[in-house]
Amino acid sequence: MNDSWITEVHQELLRLRERGPGWGNRPGGTRYVEPTALSALALSASTPAADVERSRHAVDEAADWLARLQQADGGLGLAPDIPRPRWTTPLAILVWLGTGRCAESNRKAVDWLLAQEGTTWSPTPDSPYGHDTRLRGWAWVDNTHSWLEPTALAVLALKCAGKGSAARTRDGLSLIRDRAIRTGGWNYGNSAVFGADLRPQPAPTGLALLALVGAEDVDSPLVKLGCDYLEAILPGTHAAQSLCFGTLALAAWQRRPGEADQWLIAARQSAARRSNAVSQLAYLLLAAGSRALELLGTKS
Amino acid sequence: MMHRNLAGRDESAGPETAPETGPPAQIGLPLWSNRFSRRQLLLGAGGLFALTAAGKWIWQSAEHFSQAAVVVARAESYSPHLVEDLRHGLEELGLSRAAINGKSVLLKPNLVEPTIAAPHVNTHPAFVRAVVETFRRWDAKEVIVGEGQGHCRDTSFVLEQSGLERVLDDDRIPFVDLNYDDLFAADNRSGFTKLAKLQLPQSLRRADFIVSLPKMKTHHWAGVTLSMKNLFGVMPGVYYGWPKNVLHHAGIGQSILDICGTVRPHLAIVDGIIGMEGDGPIMGTAKHSRLIVMGTNLPAVDATCARLMGFDPNCIDYLRNASGVLGPIQERHIEQRGESIASSSQFFKLPDHPHFKQFRAA
Numbered sequence: 001m002n003d004s005w006i007t008e009v010h011q012e013l014l015r016l017r018e019r020g021p022g023w024g025n026r027p028g029g030t031r032y033v034e035p036t037a038l039s040a041l042a043l044s045a046s047t048p049a050a051d052v053e054r055s056r057h058a059v060d061e062a063a064d065w066l067a068r069l070q071q072a073d074g075g076l077g078l079a080p081d082i083p084r085p086r087w088t089t090p091l092a093i094l095v096w097l098g099t100g101r102c103a104e105s106n107r108k109a110v111d112w113l114l115a116q117e118g119t120t121w122s123p124t125p126d127s128p129y130g131h132d133t134r135l136r137g138w139a140w141v142d143n144t145h146s147w148l149e150p151t152a153l154a155v156l157a158l159k160c161a162g163k164g165s166a167a168r169t170r171d172g173l174s175l176i177r178d179r180a181i182r183t184g185g186w187n188y189g190n191s192a193v194f195g196a197d198l199r200p201q202p203a204p205t206g207l208a209l210l211a212l213v214g215a216e217d218v219d220s221p222l223v224k225l226g227c228d229y230l231e232a233i234l235p236g237t238h239a240a241q242s243l244c245f246g247t248l249a250l251a252a253w254q255r256r257p258g259e260a261d262q263w264l265i266a267a268r269q270s271a272a273r274r275s276n277a278v279s280q281l282a283y284l285l286l287a288a289g290s291r292a293l294e295l296l297g298t299k300s
Numbered sequence: 301m302m303h304r305n306l307a308g309r310d311e312s313a314g315p316e317t318a319p320e321t322g323p324p325a326q327i328g329l330p331l332w333s334n335r336f337s338r339r340q341l342l343l344g345a346g347g348l349f350a351l352t353a354a355g356k357w358i359w360q361s362a363e364h365f366s367q368a369a370v371v372v373a374r375a376e377s378y379s380p381h382l383v384e385d386l387r388h389g390l391e392e393l394g395l396s397r398a399a400i401n402g403k404s405v406l407l408k409p410n411l412v413e414p415t416i417a418a419p420h421v422n423t424h425p426a427f428v429r430a431v432v433e434t435f436r437r438w439d440a441k442e443v444i445v446g447e448g449q450g451h452c453r454d455t456s457f458v459l460e461q462s463g464l465e466r467v468l469d470d471d472r473i474p475f476v477d478l479n480y481d482d483l484f485a486a487d488n489r490s491g492f493t494k495l496a497k498l499q500l501p502q503s504l505r506r507a508d509f510i511v512s513l514p515k516m517k518t519h520h521w522a523g524v525t526l527s528m529k530n531l532f533g534v535m536p537g538v539y540y541g542w543p544k545n546v547l548h549h550a551g552i553g554q555s556i557l558d559i560c561g562t563v564r565p566h567l568a569i570v571d572g573i574i575g576m577e578g579d580g581p582i583m584g585t586a587k588h589s590r591l592i593v594m595g596t597n598l599p600a601v602d603a604t605c606a607r608l609m610g611f612d613p614n615c616i617d618y619l620r621n622a623s624g625v626l627g628p629i630q631e632r633h634i635e636q637r638g639e640s641i642a643s644s645s646q647f648f649k650l651p652d653h654p655h656f657k658q659f660r661a662a
Contacts, residue, residue: 025477025480025481025482026480029482030482032538034538078538078539082483082539085539085541087541126654126655128520128653128655139541139545140537140540140541140542140545141539141540141541141545141546143549144541144545144546144548144549145545147541147542147543147545149453149542187413187451187452188451188452188453188542188543190543193520193579193583194520194579194583194651194653194655196579196583198582198583199413199414199415199582201413201414201451201452201454201457202454202457203452203453203454203457204453237457237460238456238460239454239456239457239460240454240456241453241454241456241457242454242456242457270456270465271456274456274475274477275474275475275476275477276455276477276480279480280456
C-alpha cells in the first residue's frame with residue numbers, strides 16, 4: 001500500500017472538518033452524524049505518517065460529539081436539528097467501540113438498537129415480492145419495512161458489541177440471507193418482484209457479506225456468489241462506497257484482489273471532485289485501513 | 301387488485317409526521333388551484349347532498365377551465381441535433397432566452413438505479429447533455445443536475461453506470477446529490493397524504509427554474525412513471541430511506557401528488573426516444589418510441605404521454621386525482637402542438653399479470 005496516499009487523505013479529511021467536531025455532507029454545510037461517524041472510522045482505521053495526534057484528537061472529538069447528540073432512549077438522529085430518522089445509530093456504536101470512548105452511550109445505543117425492528121406482514125398467495133415479508137430486520141425509518149443496509153449495519157454493530165448471538169442479531173442474519181438475489185449479490189433489499197430477479201449492487205453486497213462473517217462458511221453459495229459478483233463488478237468502478245464495502249468484504253472472505261489498492265488510489269481523484277467529498281474520501285480511507293475489519297467487527 | 305405496499309399496510313395508513321427543520325418555504329410555481337383538493341372537497345361535503353353537488357361542480361370546473369399546451373416532437377436518436385429539436389419545442393411552448401436568461405436551472409433526470417446493461421432504465425446522458433446545452437445557450441446563470449435516486453445509496457456508482465458521470469465531467473456540469481443535500485421543511489400544499497411537511501433538499505429552494513427530465517416508462521405500482529413520478533427522486537433518501545419507503549406508506553399515488561403540488565416544477569421534458577415497456581420502471585424492455593414530450597404543466601404532459609403509450613390517463617390513479625387540482629388531463633383541455641397523438645401513439649406492453657389490468661381501460 002502506498003502510505004503517502006493514506007496520509008494525504010487523512011490530511012484532506014481533517015481539512016474538510018467543520019469548525020469544532022464533526023463533518024458535513026459537504027464543506028460548509030450542516031454537520032451530520034453519518035459523515036462524522038464515517039470520517040471517525042476512516043481516520044481510526046490507519047495511522048498516518050504525519051499529524052497522528054491531530055487525527056486522534058479529531059476522532060475523539062467526533063465520538064464525544066456523537067454522544068452529545070444521543071437521545072434519551074439511546075438512538076441518534078441525522079443531525080442536531082434532525083432527530084428522526086435514527087438509522088445512523090449503528091455507525092455511532094462502531095465509532096464508540098472503535099475508540100473505546102463513551103461506554104454508557106454505547107450501552108444505551110445497543111439496547112435501543114436491540115429493541116428496534118421493521119414492520120412485517122404475512123405474505124398473500126399473490127404477493128409480488130420475492131422475499132419473506134415476515135422476517136424482522138431493521139428499517140431506515142421507524143414503522144416502515146426492513147431493508148438490507150440498515151439491517152446489515154445493525155448486525156455489524158451488534159456483533160461488534162458482543163451481541164452476535166442475540167435473537168435480534170440472528171433475525172437480522174436471517175433477513176440478509178433471505179434478501180440475497182438468486183443469481184448472486186444483494187441490492188437495497190428487494191431480491192425479486194413480479195417474478196423478476198432484480199439487479200445486485202456492490203455496496204449492499206459488500207455490507208451483507210461483512211455482516212455474514214462468522215455466520216456462513218466460505219463455501220456457502222451466498223458467500224461464493226456474492227464474492228463472485230464483487231470480483232466481476234469492482235474492477236470497473238471508481239465509486240467510493242462500492243469500493244469500500246466491496247473490497248472489505250472480499251478481504252473478510254480472504255478474496256481481496258491484488259489490484260484493490262490501485263482501485264482505491266485511482267478513485268481518489270474523482271472522489272475529491274464530488275460535492276460529497278467527505279464521505280467519498282472517508283470510504284476510500286476506511287477501505288485502505290489495516291484496522292478496518294477490526295473496527296467493523298469482522299476480523300477473523 | 302389491491303396489493304399491500306412494502307410498508308405492510310394499505311396505502312391509506314399515514315406515516316409519522318415529519319419534524320420541522322426550518323421555516324416553511326415557497327418553491328417552484330404557484331399552485332394555481334389549491335383551494336379545493338379532492339380530500340378537502342370530500343370532507344367538506346360531509347354527506348350533505350347539496351354540498352357534494354357543489355363540490356362536484358367546482359371540481360369539474362377546475363379541470364374545465366384549465367388549459368395547458370404540450371409539445372410532442374419526434375427524435376430518431378440521441379444525436380447532437382437534439383439541442384435544436386429541444387429549442388424548437390420549447391419555443392413552441394412560448395419559452396425563450398428571456399425566460400431563462402440569468403436563472404439558476406435545476407434539472408432532475410431519472411436515474412433510478414445503476415445499470416450499464418439496461419440503459420433504458422435511466423434518462424439518457426445525451427438527453428441530459430442536450431437540455432443543459434439548450435439552457436446554457438439561453439444564458440442561464442447556471443445549469444445544475446440533481447438526483448436522489450431511490451434504489452442505490454452510492455450516487456457515484458449510479459452516475460458511473462448510467463453514463464452520466466462522463467457527460468458531467470466532460471461538459472463541467474455541476475451535480476448535486478439530492479439524497480444528501482441539506483434539508484428544509486416545506487408545507488405539504490396538496491394534502492393527499494397525511495404528511496404535514498415534506499423534507500426537501502435545499503437545492504430546490506435555490507433553483508429559479510426546476511425541470512423534470514423523466515424517462516417514458518411503465519411502472520408496476522403506478523402504471524406509468526413520467527414527469528410527476530420522477531419527483532420521488534427529489535425526496536432525500538437520508539430522510540425517507542432507500543427505497544423511499546415512507547412515501548410508500550403514505551401512498552405512492554398520493555405522494556406523487558403532494559410532491560408535485562409542493563415542488564411545482566416549471567417544466568417537464570420527457571425522454572421518450574427510447575422508453576421502457578413491460579415490467580417498468582427497472583425490469584422492462586426497451587421501447588424505441590422516438591418521442592420527446594414537453595410542457596409547463598406536468599399533469600398535462602404526463603396525461604399526453606400516457607395516451608401516447610396507449611393508456612387512458614383516467615385509469616392512472618394519480619393522474620385522475622391530479623385533474624382539476626394540479627392541471628388538466630382531459631384531451632379537450634390540452635392544446636396539442638407538434639406531432640399529433642394519433643400519428644405518434646404506440647402501445648406500451650404491460651406484464652401478463654392480473655395486477656396490471658387496473659391500468660388499462662376495459
